[in-house]
Amino acid sequence: MYVAVKGGEKAIDNAHALMRTQRRGDTAIAELSVDQIRQQLPLAVDRIMNEGSVYDPELAALALKQASGDAVEAIFLLRAYRTTLPRFGYSEPLDTEQMQIERRISGTFKDLPGGQILGSTYDYTHRLLDFSLLASGEAEVAPAEANALSEALAAGNSCPRVLELLNKEGLIEQSRETGDGDQIPRDLTREPVNYPAERAVRLQNLMRGDEGFLLSLSYASMRGYGDSHPFSGEMRTGRVSVELVPEELGFPIEIGEVLLTESEMVNQFHGSKDLPPQFTRGYGIAFGRAERKAMSVALVERALRAEELGEEVLYPTQDQEFVLSHTDCVSANGFVSHLKLPHYVDFQSELEMIRRLRKEQGQATQSKTTNEEANA
Amino acid sequence: MSAATAIGYNFAYLDEQSKRMIRRAILKGVAIPGYQVPFGGREMPLPHGWGTGGMQVTASVIGEADKLKVIDQGADDTTNAVSIRRFFAHTAGVETTELTAEATLIQTRHRIPERPLQADQILIYQVPIPEPLRFIEPRESETRKMHALSEYGAMQVKLYEDVARFGHIATSYDYPVMVNNRYMMDPSPIPKFDNPKMSMMPALQLFGAGFEKRIYAVPPFTQVESLDFDDHPFEVQSWEDACSICGSDHSFLDEVIIDDNGSKMFVCSDTDYCRERVTEGFVGEAPAQLETEQ
Numbered sequence: 082m083y084v085a086v087k088g089g090e091k092a093i094d095n096a097h098a099l100m101r102t103q104r105r106g107d108t109a110i111a112e113l114s115v116d117q118i119r120q121q122l123p124l125a126v127d128r129i130m131n132e133g134s135v136y137d138p139e140l141a142a143l144a145l146k147q148a149s150g151d152a153v154e155a156i157f158l159l160r161a162y163r164t165t166l167p168r169f170g171y172s173e174p175l176d177t178e179q180m181q182i183e184r185r186i187s188g189t190f191k192d193l194p195g196g197q198i199l200g201s202t203y204d205y206t207h208r209l210l211d212f213s214l215l216a217s218g219e220a221e222v223a224p225a226e227a228n229a230l231s232e233a234l235a236a237g238n239s240c241p242r243v244l245e246l247l248n249k250e251g252l253i254e255q256s257r258e259t260g261d262g263d264q265i266p267r268d269l270t271r272e273p274v275n276y277p278a279e280r281a282v283r284l285q286n287l288m289r290g291d292e293g294f295l296l297s298l299s300y301a302s303m304r305g306y307g308d309s310h311p312f313s314g315e316m317r318t319g320r321v322s323v324e325l326v327p328e329e330l331g332f333p334i335e336i337g338e339v340l341l342t343e344s345e346m347v348n349q350f351h352g353s354k355d356l357p358p359q360f361t362r363g364y365g366i367a368f369g370r371a372e373r374k375a376m377s378v379a380l381v382e383r384a385l386r387a388e389e390l391g392e393e394v395l396y397p398t399q400d401q402e403f404v405l406s407h408t409d410c411v412s413a414n415g416f417v418s419h420l421k422l423p424h425y426v427d428f429q430s431e432l433e434m435i436r437r438l439r440k441e442q443g444q445a446t447q448s449k450t451t452n453e454e455a456n457a
Numbered sequence: 458m459s460a461a462t463a464i465g466y467n468f469a470y471l472d473e474q475s476k477r478m479i480r481r482a483i484l485k486g487v488a489i490p491g492y493q494v495p496f497g498g499r500e501m502p503l504p505h506g507w508g509t510g511g512m513q514v515t516a517s518v519i520g521e522a523d524k525l526k527v528i529d530q531g532a533d534d535t536t537n538a539v540s541i542r543r544f545f546a547h548t549a550g551v552e553t554t555e556l557t558a559e560a561t562l563i564q565t566r567h568r569i570p571e572r573p574l575q576a577d578q579i580l581i582y583q584v585p586i587p588e589p590l591r592f593i594e595p596r597e598s599e600t601r602k603m604h605a606l607s608e609y610g611a612m613q614v615k616l617y618e619d620v621a622r623f624g625h626i627a628t629s630y631d632y633p634v635m636v637n638n639r640y641m642m643d644p645s646p647i648p649k650f651d652n653p654k655m656s657m658m659p660a661l662q663l664f665g666a667g668f669e670k671r672i673y674a675v676p677p678f679t680q681v682e683s684l685d686f687d688d689h690p691f692e693v694q695s696w697e698d699a700c701s702i703c704g705s706d707h708s709f710l711d712e713v714i715i716d717d718n719g720s721k722m723f724v725c726s727d728t729d730y731c732r733e734r735v736t737e738g739f740v741g742e743a744p745a746q747l748e749t750e751q
Contacts, residue, residue, distance in 0.1 A: 089539040161502035165466065273495040273670035276598045402596050412668045415504025416585070422507065422537050425530045425711050426567045426726050430629035430648040432712065433694050438623055 104149045118142040127369025128152055132410055133159030134270070134289050136339050136368050153291075157411045164270065173324040173333050177343050177366075179239045180319040183231065187243050188313035189347060195240025200231070200318065201370075243315040244345045244362060253347065253360040276402055283385055283405060287378045288367060290408030296373060298398045299380035307398035309384045311346035311363060318342045318370055342367050344375035348383050353391045361390065462550040469516040469549040475499055479517035479672070483663060486674035491636025492604070493587050498670035508541055509667030511564045511583035515545065518579060518663070519562060524552045526560035531568035531709065531726035538566070557729050567630075569651040571708045571730040574660035576677060582645045584666040587673065589633040589643040609641050612684065620689050629694065635682045636675055649683065650693045650709050656681040698723040703734035704741040 105112070119126055119142035129141035133156045141159060148154035184200025187193055214220055247253040266281035274282060287295060302309040321341050324333040346363035350356075363383025365375040387399040397403045407413060467473065475497070482496035501509040519525065525545050529538035533555040541564060542553050554560050557570040566583045574580060590600045593611045603609065612633055619627040632649035636642045644652060645664060655662065655675060662675040675681060685691035699706040701722045708730055710723040722743070725731035 089534045089536045090543070093536060093539060157504065160500050164500040165470075165472070167472070270500060271497045273497060275495070276596075402598070411500070412505040415509075416506040416668070418504060419506030419585070422566075423530045423535050424567070424646075426648050426709065427630040427646050429710070429712055429726075430650070430694060433696075434627060434629040438627070441624060 104147075113146060115139065115142045115146055118145055124370060125150075125152065127367075127371050128292060128374070129155045129159055130368045131371055131374055132156040132289055132291065133163065135159055135163045138369075153410050153414050157414070160411055170325055170327070172336070173326060175321050175323065175339075175341070177317070177321055177341065178241055178245075180317060180321045180341070180343075181239065182317055182319040184319070185240075185315065185317040186313070187315045189315075190243065193243060193246070242317075242345060244347065247314075247347070247360060251359075253362060254350070274405060276405075277388065278401060278405060280382075280386070283401065284364065284366075284378070284382060286405045286408055287365070287381055290378070291410035291413065292371075292374050292377065294408055294410070294413075295377035295381050298384075298404065299377045302380060302384045302396065302398040307384045307396045308387075308392070309348060309363075309380060309398070311348040311380065311383060313376065314345045314347040314362075316342070316344045316372060316376065318372070340369050342369065342371050342375040344372070344379040346376070346379040346383055350390060361386070463548045466548055468521075469519050469545065470502075471499060471513065471516045475513075476517040479513055482672045483514065483517065483674060486663070486672050487661070487676050489640070490675055490679050491640030491642040491673060493666075493671040493673045495670055496672050498667050501667060503541075503544075505668040506585050507537060508564070508566060508583040510665030510669070510672070511566070511581050511667075512541060512544070512665075513667055514581050514663050514665035514672065515562060515564050516549075518581075519545065519549055519551060521549075521551060523561045524554050524559055526554050526557065526563045526729075527565075528563065528568060528570070528727075528729075529566040530711070531570070531730075532728040534728065555729055555732075557727075567646055567648075568709070568726060569647060569654045571725070571727045572733070573654075574658060576659040578660040580658075580660050580662045582647075582662065582664045584643070584645040584664045584669075584671075587643055587664065587666040587669050587671040589641050591643075604640060607639065609635075612641065613686075616684060617686070620686065625689055626685065626691075632691075633684050635684065637679050638682075641684075642673060642675075642681075644681075648694065648709060649691075652681070652683045652691070653693065696723060699741060700725045700731060701741040701743055703731045703739045705731070705734060705739070 119138050122142075122145070123138075125145055126138050126141045129144055129152060130136055130138065132152075133141060133144065135141070137159075140162065141155070144155035144158040145152070147158055182195070182198060184202065185195065185198045187197060191197075211220075244253055248255070266285065267279075269282055269285050274286070278286070298307075299309075301307060318341070320338045322335045322338045325336050326333045344365040346365075348361045348363060350359055350361040352358035361383065363379040363381075363386075365378030365380075365382060367374040367378065381398060381404060384396075384398040385401055385404060387394050388401070392399070394400060462468065463470075469476075471479075478497055482494045486492065486494045498510070499513060501512055503509050503512065515525070525542065526533065527538045527542040527545075529535040532538065533542075545551055546553050557563065557572045557574075560578065562579050562581060563570065563574075564581045564583065569580065588597070588600050590603055590609075590612065593615060594600050594603065603611070616626050616628070619625065628649065630648045631643065631646040632652055634642050634644055634652060634655065644655060657678050657680065658675070659677050661677055664673045664675075666672070683691040694709075696706070696710050698710065700708065700710055702724050705725055709726045711726045712721050712723055714721050725734075
């Protein structure tokens, strides 16, 4: 006699125990510490912080360890923790002009006030596997004086953003919008998004968005599916202080600093009947060293402004509802993976339906043949 | 609060502010039957599509005195149902049950229990996609207008196209309904077999779509009609077989493949209903192959 599959609870416990064993791997190999992840896999940690929407390298590293290195799972862990955190208040707007710059690249001007600073980068490496890292020796690092120089440079190195230089000449649009939505951004983890969404909401959504998805959308739009092939006006990375005005004090105090990467793209705009031809901006910002993310956000952000700038919306990247509804890797992963959940009942309904349709069709064909035979 | 609840978390996981916000959305939903109320859906520790909407609704209405039942595909023992039931046992310390009759809250995915629900019960549906018009019009800004204007012709056309192609309406689950003659509603992907149970149900029906951030409701004793045509009336699925365990020929049956040749048997999808019938002395006929093997 058939016995309904019981024991779901035990199966779940066992599955989780097995997962923990797999995560640990060979116990003859030393266990990875959260500090090691934080120090030695910082770019992975930065991605977890960005899409997890929490600036906390330690928790992000912990999530990465707990998730066996699966970025999407780690982001999910961090999000599920973040959602329970109380809100103490909102910081003052960050002033990225005051950033202590460790890297700054402009694709539009060869030299500019503050200079180009190459900083640390994978660009121009020859992507040759470095087998010396495989041998368990210490990797070669920069000499101490180079580090000191770079730090000294960063400390005194705040400079105006490139796009502000264009702004002075009136060649580029003003970036601020007017109205409440611009001054007091909504929190999209607390309120549902209404379409059309204002720019601040769109930017929030993109910052939390899946890096790969945004990268591909940017790529598509640069290749012609979106009419956005901009210049990288500036990309800068460095520390910015975060200020908060406690109610009982009434003036801003510094509560810490965050490492940020900011990207500003410059796009052509041919003008409309109200506006003269001018450059427009695409803006992106991300926690940590996350150039790919910041640039992708800036590209997609600009593409999404098609409607407000009176451009024709022809491609998915320009379509708010298409882009903003599908950026979130936690949601996307959840919904795709929910197909692993049982769908017995719906499938049973479809089975019944398709059997009936086939039967009816079979009967119809049969009676047709019988009629034809009779007529012959 | 019982000592067994999760340390460092509020009763039933969500903070009281969030719960109050969700209860406001629920009240609005009850006041406008079938209308999708946007709410500040919170991120939950379960993924999108795994019941986060239902969980937020459950977390907002559950109290210490409640008895919670969670089903998935009608069954209490499917892994996701187990997982959600444990979540509330852990975070709220409430009593859980598998008995439809004694549950005060029932969170469900894809089914309505066979046993008729009572006025003191609440049925909470997990909803993946709350918008019945979504696959006709993907844009939220458009579908909201269509609802505002009761402009539902596009759905009738879709159903008519089924009739033209197949001779009858070929939607077997997620079958659209009209609530209180005003709003078109997605009943969540329950089989259309369950649609008639929604109408005039004494229990309150709440629907939560977490990622989509929508809540809607069908208050007790509200008319819910499945869409159809005068000459093609709505009808539910029926089976030629009966449940192999309890012999029921009127409940929703799951098909189970029992050998490599694809032989099959049918069992009730509602495990509690089946169990209850067996206690009452009903017996099903085991399928032919199994009997010969014995």
